[in-house]
Amino acid sequence: MARSRFSAKFRRIRHRIKIIKDFESHAHWRAAPIQHDTVLYESFSGNGMLCNPEAIFTELLAAPDQQHLQHVWALSDFHRYRQTIQRFAGHPNVSFVKTNSRAYYRALATSKYLINNATFPPQFGKRDGQVYLNTWHGTPLKKMGYDIEGGGPETRNVIRNFVMADYLLSGSEFMTQQMYQTAYKLRGIYRGSIVQEGFPRIDRQFCTPEQARRIRSQLRDRGVVIDPGQQIVLYAPTWKGNSFHRPEDDADELLARISELNARIDTSRYRVLLKVHQQVYRYAMDRPELRGLLVPNDVPANVALGITDVLVTDYSSIFYDFLATGRPILFYAPDLADYDGERGLYVGTEAWPGPVTDRIDELAAALDSLGTGHDVTAASQPRYAKAAADYVPRDDGGAAARVVDVVFRGRRDGYDVRTDLTDGRESILIYLGGMRTNGITTSMLNLLDNIDYDRFDVSALYSYRRRSQDRVKNEAQLNPNVRLFPYIGGINGSKRFTLARRRLLARGLTAPRVDLDAQNRLFADEFRRVFGDARFDYVVDFSGYGPFWDYVFLTAPARCKSIWMHNDMAADRLREVNGRRPLEAGLGAVATTYRYFDRLVSVSPALAAINRAKLGAIAGGAEFTAAVNTINYRAILAQADADLLAELPAPEGGEAGGEESVVPDMGDDPVVEAKRQESRRQAAERRALIERIIAPPPGVTTFVTVGRCSPEKNHARLIRAFAQVHAEEPATRLILVGSGPLYHQLEQLVGQLGLTDSVILTGQQNNPHAILRRGDCFVLSSDYEGQPMVILEARVLGLPVVSTDFASVRGSLPDGVGLVVPRTEDGLADGMRAQLRGAVPNPPFDYEAYNAEAVQQFYQAIGAARTRPAPHRSTAAVAAAADAIGAAPTRLLGIPGAARRR
Numbered sequence: 001m002a003r004s005r006f007s008a009k010f011r012r013i014r015h016r017i018k019i020i021k022d023f024e025s026h027a028h029w030r031a032a033p034i035q036h037d038t039v040l041y042e043s044f045s046g047n048g049m050l051c052n053p054e055a056i057f058t059e060l061l062a063a064p065d066q067q068h069l070q071h072v073w074a075l076s077d078f079h080r081y082r083q084t085i086q087r088f089a090g091h092p093n094v095s096f097v098k099t100n101s102r103a104y105y106r107a108l109a110t111s112k113y114l115i116n117n118a119t120f121p122p123q124f125g126k127r128d129g130q131v132y133l134n135t136w137h138g139t140p141l142k143k144m145g146y147d148i149e150g151g152g153p154e155t156r157n158v159i160r161n162f163v164m165a166d167y168l169l170s171g172s173e174f175m176t177q178q179m180y181q182t183a184y185k186l187r188g189i190y191r192g193s194i195v196q197e198g199f200p201r202i203d204r205q206f207c208t209p210e211q212a213r214r215i216r217s218q219l220r221d222r223g224v225v226i227d228p229g230q231q232i233v234l235y236a237p238t239w240k241g242n243s244f245h246r247p248e249d250d251a252d253e254l255l256a257r258i259s260e261l262n263a264r265i266d267t268s269r270y271r272v273l274l275k276v277h278q279q280v281y282r283y284a285m286d287r288p289e290l291r292g293l294l295v296p297n298d299v300p301a302n303v304a305l306g307i308t309d310v311l312v313t314d315y316s317s318i319f320y321d322f323l324a325t326g327r328p329i330l331f332y333a334p335d336l337a338d339y340d341g342e343r344g345l346y347v348g349t350e351a352w353p354g355p356v357t358d359r360i361d362e363l364a365a366a367l368d369s370l371g372t373g374h375d376v377t378a379a380s381q382p383r384y385a386k387a388a389a390d391y392v393p394r395d396d397g398g399a400a401a402r403v404v405d406v407v408f409r410g411r412r413d414g415y416d417v418r419t420d421l422t423d424g425r426e427s428i429l430i431y432l433g434g435m436r437t438n439g440i441t442t443s444m445l446n447l448l449d450n451i452d453y454d455r456f457d458v459s460a461l462y463s464y465r466r467r468s469q470d471r472v473k474n475e476a477q478l479n480p481n482v483r484l485f486p487y488i489g490g491i492n493g494s495k496r497f498t499l500a501r502r503r504l505l506a507r508g509l510t511a512p513r514v515d516l517d518a519q520n521r522l523f524a525d526e527f528r529r530v531f532g533d534a535r536f537d538y539v540v541d542f543s544g545y546g547p548f549w550d551y552v553f554l555t556a557p558a559r560c561k562s563i564w565m566h567n568d569m570a571a572d573r574l575r576e577v578n579g580r581r582p583l584e585a586g587l588g589a590v591a592t593t594y595r596y597f598d599r600l601v602s603v604s605p606a607l608a609a610i611n612r613a614k615l616g617a618i619a620g621g622a623e624f625t626a627a628v629n630t631i632n633y634r635a636i637l638a639q640a641d642a643d644l645l646a647e648l649p650a651p652e653g654g655e656a657g658g659e660e661s662v663v664p665d666m667g668d669d670p671v672v673e674a675k676r677q678e679s680r681r682q683a684a685e686r687r688a689l690i691e692r693i694i695a696p697p698p699g700v701t702t703f704v705t706v707g708r709c710s711p712e713k714n715h716a717r718l719i720r721a722f723a724q725v726h727a728e729e730p731a732t733r734l735i736l737v738g739s740g741p742l743y744h745q746l747e748q749l750v751g752q753l754g755l756t757d758s759v760i761l762t763g764q765q766n767n768p769h770a771i772l773r774r775g776d777c778f779v780l781s782s783d784y785e786g787q788p789m790v791i792l793e794a795r796v797l798g799l800p801v802v803s804t805d806f807a808s809v810r811g812s813l814p815d816g817v818g819l820v821v822p823r824t825e826d827g828l829a830d831g832m833r834a835q836l837r838g839a840v841p842n843p844p845f846d847y848e849a850y851n852a853e854a855v856q857q858f859y860q861a862i863g864a865a866r867t868r869p870a871p872h873r874s875t876a877a878v879a880a881a882a883d884a885i886g887a888a889p890t891r892l893l894g895i896p897g898a899a900r901r902r
Contacts, residue, residue, distance in 0.1 A: 025102040026123070027494040029109040030525075034129045038070045040111035044118055044137070046076030046099035048298040049084050051117045052135035052169060055200035055302075059400035061093070066408060072107045074099045084298050113408075119161040122489030125529030126164045133407055134165040138199065139175050139320040139391050142238070143344035145183035146480070153475055156464060156486040159184055163191075163532030167407055170196040171320070172391045176418065178346060185483040187421050188457035191533040194418040195406050198392065198399035202321050204302040206397035212307045219299070225292040230271035231309040233367065235261075235332075236301065238277070238316035251276075251283040255290055257332075257360065264364035275304055275318075310370065312363065315345065319353070323388040324395040328370055328377045329354035332363045353384035425457040426864060429536040431553070432462040433543030435471040437764070438708065439789050440566055443603070443629040444542055446789075448479040450630040450855045456864075459483040459536070461549070473766070485530060492529065493522040505547055506585045508592030524555035531556075538862040540564070541597075547589035554596050560863025562599035563590075566786035567712075568607065568807065570614040575711055577741050595620030601861040602626045603787035604811025627861035628811060629787050630854040633847040636796045640773040644690045692760060693735060693771055700731045703832060704775030704799075706768045706790045707782070709740030714804075714823075716742075716749055718781035721828035723753045729836060732758065734779075737771055739764040772797055777835040780804060781828055787811050791818075796847050800840040802831035816841055 041057055043050040049057070057073075060066045075081045076099045088094040097103040100121070108120065114130060117137040126132050145155045162168065162184055170176045176196055181187040207215065216226055226232065235258065258272055265272075273293050276284050281297040284290050295304045302321060305311070311322045314333040322329060331354055349356045355376045357363050366376045377384075394402075394416075405411040428451075432444050451458060460478065464486030465471050478484065491501075500519060503511035530552075539558040541550055544565055553561060573587035594600055594615060600622050602608035608626040616624070696702055703722065707713045715736060722734045736746070736759065743763065750759045765771060772778065778794035780803040791801055791812040801818035803809050804827065809820055819840045821827035834840050859865060 039113040042074040196416040198394035200400035207306040234308040331356040353387040453481040508589035607808040627857035639769040724829040795845040800842040
């Protein structure tokens with residue numbers, strides 16, 4: 001056992017050392033000179049020499065004026081593609097690297113030209129002097145990107161590659177408009193060129209009779225059985241799933257279909273060959289019955305299409321390519337309804353250029369009818385002609401030559417090259433933070449629902465975490481007009497810079513022994529790795545709590561840069577939680593960047609005055625301003641009317657709101673039974689809690705508060721104040737919605753004060769507004785706040801408000817609204833007594849007018865009202881102001897190049 005543990009630990013250490021070596025190698029080669037005669041190609045993550053990159057490679061290899069080029073192909077498996085490698089063995093201008101190897105990252109970092117039909121990995125960032133051509137892999141039939149429900153986060157590496165590309169290939173106006181500009185939201189942000197000259201891979205379909213004979217011979221040499229007189233029917237189905245976890249299932253299904261089809265057709269006339277997705281290929285090879293008809297994975301699909309007489313497919317966009325041949329297309333789609341409902345299609349079956357069936361016998365009959373007086377494709381001819389004109393208008397066998405002309409020879413005249421995707425809107429980049437459920441995230445979601453998208457193009461950056469259900473829930477609420485940049489990958493640079501960067505994150509720009517010039521170059525590279533060649537008019541750190549993105553944003557070319565201050569930042573920095581100050585280092589580092597921002601935006605005028613007083617000296621010439629948060633009153637009102645019992649999970653086979661376990665029945669398995677019992681217990685506790693909230697005894701007054709259980713909220717003071725009121729008036733109760741580090745301490749306090757029956761701690765709730773609706777008065781006990789959104793939410797629902805007197809409270813409770821009391825137990829108790837007397841002012845809240853004013857304040861705060869940027873501020877000494885944030889810097893080095901950022 002000890003030896004096993006040691007072996008596992010040794011493997012982990014060895015793996016970590018390898019990662020460090022690879023990281024160092026990548027960083028080293030990113031600093032090396034670019035090889036101006038080198039081209040790196042990659043198709044489908046290294047799964048063969050295929051698709052558009054292969055066709056461009058073939059064109060360049062034969063071009064007399066391009067013989068100086070060195071060609072490097074990235075392949076995922078040298079053994080699997082050994083025949084490809086052997087074909088070019090000894091060629092002085094062709095070499096191969098294995099994907100994700102050190103040689104691969106060297107080629108990726110130093111090649112002048114980069115060509116890919118999909119995406120390079122997340123850590124890839126294009127360097128100055130490199131030319132990136134993304135060819136994509138065909139015209140889409142299935143919906144892509146944002147056109148798929150919830151597809152925005154899944155675009156994270158695709159859109160990053162697209163905005164980094166100097167050239168994107170397109171086969172038609174449909175693809176340019178529907179896929180690039182709309183599905184991937186490149187309209188308004190893409191700075192490269194879209195070359196709409198057809199797909200080079202389709203050139204391979206225009207083969208002479210001699211070339212066709214040679215291709216047939218090559219396939220026979222690879223084990224594919226084709227008799228000389230047989231017509232080739234190529235069955236090329238798409239990948240059906242959303243993941244690649246069980247591709248072997250596809251192989252079994254395909255075998256069954258082909259066996260049934262061969263039993264029904266004239267096999268002396270037709271030979272059915274199979275071309276499968278790269279992920280399915282190795283499983284198909286394991287089926288002996290498929291080997292004689294399986295087109296090898298390293299044979300480009302368009303080479304096979306060149307000798308194909310009839311194409312049979314389902315939802316694969318391969319049929320768009322085949323349109324250029326003018327030959328028949330048949331569609332076999334047995335699961336059309338399910339697939340269309342799950343993924344969605346751009347073109348309905350009524351417009352497909354061939355007959356569509358879900359039965360093998362009908363497919364066989366359609367094949368037998370071809371070339372006869374009963375040819376079933378005759379009725380499809382008008383659709384076929386229209387589809388060819390719409391989707392392959394330029395594919396005439398010369399697309400590769402035209403692409404090489406544009407990209408390698410710099411020729412534009414006479415070619416369809418689109419270079420301007422701007423649409424007149426101003427662009428905003430907003431950093432949203434970690435997307436955890438809190439006041440900042442709520443404020444951000446509300447803001448994004450109120451921005452005028454006819455005026456502004458908005459991109460949002462946030463930290464992507466695949467497994468966080470909380471973040472996934474908030475992702476789903478992002479306004480669909482927003483372009484998402486979920487942050488993936490990591491900053492490129494040698495590990496020797498890591499310690500310096502950690503000092504920056506801990507101490508800010510005052511950190512000693514940090515080469516800020518070198519770090520600043522890395523931050524500028526990181527901006528480009530994430531946003532490519534995109535440019536933004538306004539850059540906004542809406543989170544305001546982490547220094548990393550401040551350093552990155554300050555290198556960005558933008559008209560105005562702003563950072564949000566959601567709280568009294570000096571006080572928040574020193575906030576203690578269980579004897580620790582978790583924000584001390586991070587907010588201290590953030591504060592050292594303030595002077596380099598144009599605007600420091602607090603969420604209320606009163607809070608702006610507080611932050612100016614405490615941080616004005618360290619902020620240099622940065623402008624302190626304010627913009628109140630917007631509110632999503634529609635969502636608040638809708639959620640408040642929800643039936644909380646109906647939202648309880650339904651038991652298996654039962655009605656919603658039940659208490660039975662949803663764990664499936666798996667017999668007498670004790671582990672499963674334990675999970676089932678735990679599920680039942682949790683469901684019962686949840687039901688009891690909801691029933692207690694929504695069904696108070698008659699005549700009881702309900703005080704309610706919503707907020708994180710953390711020190712600045714001071715819920716303990718509220719509970720003690722309520723104890724006074726409850727002792728005087730037992731027909732009262734208090735509901736506290738929220739979770740956090742002090743939750744269990746508050747539970748203990750409730751028990752100590754004997755309030756278990758009258759104080760309800762609900763923990764985190766997905767729908768706090770439905771609970772607010774059940775209250776008679778909202779009470780806030782905070783020591784300090786930015787702009788407490790929950791006060792506004794309570795006012796939308798018509799609740800009277802009692803709040804402690806912190807500095808920014810009047811931003812949410814102007815004169816004549818609510819009751820502001822001293823920050824003491826007695827003050828809060830008096831406020832609740834006033835509610836019992838009906839003495840808390842509660843005039844109607846015009847939330848629509850409030851929102852209109854709030855969003856205008858946001859525009860002004862980010863600088864959108866300015867016609868031209870303000871002059872750059874000089875960098876002054878910061879030591880005198882250090883006490884404001886608790887720092888003790890010896891010097892401020894400044895951000896190199898800050899004066900050039902505008």
